[in-house]
Amino acid sequence: MTRKKVFAAVAAAVIIIVAAVLILGQGRTLCxxxxxxxxxxxxxxxxxxxxxxxxxxxQGSVDTSSAGDYALKYVYKDQTVTRRVHVVDPDSLVLGLxxxxxxxxxxxxxxxxxxxxxxxxxxGVVTDCKTEGDVDTSTPGNYKITYxxxxxxxxxxxxxxxxxxxxDEFRADEDGIPVLMYHYVYTETDKPEVLNGNYILDSNLxxxxxxxxxxxxxxxxxxxxRAYADGKISLPEKSVILTFDDGQAGFLTYGVPLxxxxxxxxxxxxxxxxxxxxxxxxxxxxxxxxxxxxxxMHHGGGNIGHGGVISAxxxxxxxxxxxxxxxxxxxRDAFAYPYGDITEEGKEAVSECGIECAFSTCYGKVxxxxxxxxxxxxxxxxxxxxxxxISIL
Numbered sequence: 001m002t003r004k005k006v007f008a009a010v011a012a013a014v015i016i017i018v019a020a021v022l023i024l025g026q027g028r029t030l031c032x033x034x035x036x037x038x039x040x041x042x043x044x045x046x047x048x049x050x051x052x053x054x055x056x057x058x059q060g061s062v063d064t065s066s067a068g069d070y071a072l073k074y075v076y077k078d079q080t081v082t083r084r085v086h087v088v089d090p091d092s093l094v095l096g097l098x099x100x101x102x103x104x105x106x107x108x109x110x111x112x113x114x115x116x117x118x119x120x121x122x123x124g125v126v127t128d129c130k131t132e133g134d135v136d137t138s139t140p141g142n143y144k145i146t147y148x149x150x151x152x153x154x155x156x157x158x159x160x161x162x163x164x165x166x167x168d169e170f171r172a173d174e175d176g177i178p179v180l181m182y183h184y185v186y187t188e189t190d191k192p193e194v195l196n197g198n199y200i201l202d203s204n205l206x207x208x209x210x211x212x213x214x215x216x217x218x219x220x221x222x223x224x225x226r227a228y229a230d231g232k233i234s235l236p237e238k239s240v241i242l243t244f245d246d247g248q249a250g251f252l253t254y255g256v257p258l259x260x261x262x263x264x265x266x267x268x269x270x271x272x273x274x275x276x277x278x279x280x281x282x283x284x285x286x287x288x289x290x291x292x293x294x295x296x297m298h299h300g301g302g303n304i305g306h307g308g309v310i311s312a313x314x315x316x317x318x319x320x321x322x323x324x325x326x327x328x329x330x331x332r333d334a335f336a337y338p339y340g341d342i343t344e345e346g347k348e349a350v351s352e353c354g355i356e357c358a359f360s361t362c363y364g365k366v367x368x369x370x371x372x373x374x375x376x377x378x379x380x381x382x383x384x385x386x387x388x389x390i391s392i393l
Contacts, residue, residue, distance in 0.1 A: 028053075028076075028077075029052075029079070030051055030052070030053055030056060030074065030076045030079040030080070030081055031051060031052050031081060032049070032050075032051055032052075032074070032081050032083055033049040033050055033051055033052060034049035034083075035049075035083075036082075036083055036084065037083075037084050037085075037086065037153075038083065038084070038085050038086070039086045039088060039153045039154075040064065040085065040086070040087055040088070041087075041088060041089070041090060042064060042065065042066070042067050042087055042088065042089040042090075043064055043065060044064055045064070046062045046064050046085065046087075048062075048072065048083075050074070051074045051076070051081060053076050055076065056074045056075060056076040057074070057075045057076070058072060058073070058074055059072070059073040059074075059075060060072045060073055062085045062087065063087070064087055066087065067087050067088055067089040067092065068086075068087055069084060069085070069086050069087075070084070070085045070086075070087065071083070071084055071085075072084075072085065086152075086153040088152075088153055088154040089154075090154065090156060091121075092120060092121045092122060092154070093118055093119075093120055093121075093126065093149065093151055093154055093156050094118065094119045094120075094121065094284035094285065094286060095116060095117070095118050095147070095149060095156055095157075095158040095286060096116060096117050096118075096158070096265070096285065096286040096287060096288070096289060097114070097116050097147075097158060097160050097265065097286075098114040098115045098116060098117060098221040098222070098223070098265070098289060098333065099114040099219055099220055099221030099223075099224060099265060100218055100219045100220070100221075100265065101160055101161065101263075102160065102161045102162070102163055103145075103160055103161070103162045103163070103224075104163055104165060104170075104218060104235075104236050105135070105137050105162060105163065105164045105165065105233070106137075106164075106165060106167055106170040106172065106233070106234045107137060107138065107139075107140055107164055107165060107166050107167045107170070108137060108138060108167060109137060109232070109233045109234060110137065110227070110232060110233060111135040111137050111162060111164075112221070112223050112224050112227045112232075112233060113131070113145070113223070114160075114221030114223050114224060115129075115131075115147070115221070115223070115333075116129065116147040116149075116158055116160075117289050117330065117331065118149035118151070118156070119280060119281065119284035120151050120281070121281050121282075121284055122281065123151075123281070124277060124280055124281055124328075124330075125280065125290075125328070125329065125330030126149050126150075126151045126330075127330050128149060128150045128151065129147055129148065129149050130147070130148045130150075131145065131146070131147055132145070132146045132148070133145035133146055133162075135162045135164065136164070137164050139164065140164045140165060140166045141163075141164055142161055142162070142163050142164075143161070143162040143163075143164065144159055144160075144161060144162070145159065145160050145162060146158075146159045147159070147160075170234065170236075171236060171237045172234040172235065172236065172237060173228075173234070173235045173236065173237045173238075173239055174237070175365070176364075176365030176366055176367045177220065177225060177228065177235060177239050177240070177241065177365055177366045178240050178241070178365050178366075178377075178378040178392060178393055179225070179240075179241045179243060179359065179365075179366055179375065179376075179377045179378065180240060180241065180242050180243060180377065180378050180380050180392075181243055181245065181359075181361065181377040181378060181379045181380060182200060182205075182242070182243065182244045182245070182251070182255075182380050183198035183199070183244065183245050183246060183248065183251075184198050184199045184200070184246070184248045184250050184251060184382075185199070185200055185201075185202055185205055185244075185248070185250045185251045185253075185254045185255035186199055186200075186201060186202065186250045186254065187201070187202045187203075187250075187254050188201070188203075190250070190254075192250075195382070195383075196382075197379075197381045197382050197383065198382060199250075199382045200380065200382035200383075201382070202254040202255070202258065204382070204386075205254075205255060205258055206258050206261075206262075207386050208380075208386065208389050209258055209259065209261075209262040209264055210262065211386065211389070211390065212240065212262075212264060213262045213263075213264060215238065216238065217238045217239070217240050217393075218235070218236040218238055218239045218240075219239070219240065219241060219242070219264065219265050220235055220239050220241060221333070222241075222267075222291075222333040222334045222356050222357045223333060223356055225241065225356075225357055225366060225375075226356045226357050226372050228366070228368065229366055229367070229368060229369065229370045229372055229375070230372070231368050231369065238393075240393055241267070242259075242264065242265075242266035242267070243266065243267045243268075243269060243334075243336065243359070243377065244266060244267070244268050244269065245269045245293060245336055246269065246270075246271060246274075246293060246298070247268050247269070247270040247271060247274065247276065247279050247290075247293070251268070252268070252279060252282075252283045256283055256285050256287075256288050259285070259287045259288055260285055260286070260287050260288075263287060264287060265287050265288075265289070266287065266288055266289075267288070267289050267290070267291050267334060268283075268288055268289070268290050268291070269291055269292065269293035269334075269335075269336040270290045270291070270292070270293055270325075270328075270329060271293045271294060271295075271296075271298045271338075272292075272294070272295035272296065272324065272325045272328045272329075273295055273296040273298075274298075276290075276295075276325075276328055276329075277328060280328070280329070289331070289333075290329045290331070291329055291331055291333060291334040291335065291336070292322060292325040292326060292329055292331075292334065292335040292336070292355075293325075293335075293336045293338060294310070294321055294322070294325055294335075294337075294338045295321045295322075295324040295325040295328065296321060296324075297309055297310045297313070297318070297321050297338045298338040298339070299338075302339075302341060304341060304343070305339060305340065305341035305342070306339035306340060306341055307339065307341075308337075308338045308339030308340075308341040309338075310337065310338055310339075310341050310343060310346055311341050311343050313345065314345055315345040315346075315348050315349050315352075316349075318345060318346055318349035319349045319352060319353055322335065322349055322350070322353045322355070323353060326353065332353065332354050332355050332356060333355070333356045333357065334355065334356060334357045334358070334359065335350060335355050335357070335358045335359070336358070336359045337358065337359065337360055337361075339361075340360045340361025340362065342360055342373075342374050346358075346373075347371075347373040347374060350373045351373060356372065357372055357375055358372065358373045358374060358375065359374075359375050359376075359377050360374050360375065360376060360377065361377065361379070362374075362376045362377070363376060363377070363378060363379060364376030364377075364378070365378065378392050380392070
């Protein structure tokens, strides 16, 4: 064999050896197959992608029947790598739209973004939201607005349709918007010891909701109501807003399911100190948003009106209470004065807290030009007939 051939043979052998070393070296370096973090829904089947070395020992397990974060540790000789598996429960994050699912806009008028809300049944209100979509109010048609909420590794989306209506086809309200004021709901098998006008039987409430649904009523958001009162937009002629004061157990137990059944949005004015945080989580619903009835001002101690303590408080004290409740409910859209007692200090506090609408207990509809810090409401008497209910709309 010539020297040239020997050299070529040696070179070829070296190349083969180097390649083998590289291949073997790669085989001995432990690494994950797939992503380091994997997100799956609860009760889904988890298929572990494993590592590049099949003989690596796996330590840990994933229980897909229980939401949580799980770690899988893979060991091969003196090497370890870890994968995190996040089992999420989509049903634990409840999403709802503020106002009607289809927003009505008169051609040429501004679009008011009403927003959406999200509640985690385990932790409360979620505020991490991304809003996407555009509305051209100069052009009649349908537009889509999408809201994406994120809580940890869980992401959920909800959308609303915005319908821009030709100006000559938009039938606008001309005599004010009724904001209905309810309080308590009961059922025949669970009656309170003493009944008064604040209590409504669940079957009567259902008849009212059925009427609103069958007659295509529109349910503006509080931001739309504020823009209406400020003279910026028109609202459809059959517009109404439903509010329930105090976060009473009967309303949460018997009223909320009915609102869900008829898909009618409503607001629960919640008193924070009265187990407000737990109520928000327990009764989270896509058709019931929670707004402020104060954190801890719903009690006596004042000397005007109905004697609510708010009349004995200064502006800064009221602001501190309002801000605490705003943090709890995650919204500045609305506030119902405790006992309906309104003071100048209270109205100033509402303005400085950036609250869109504040409500009294005075009887009346919201009219164009009304002061947003003291809107009237229409009280619904619990014992009234359906015909009487229809007459107040």
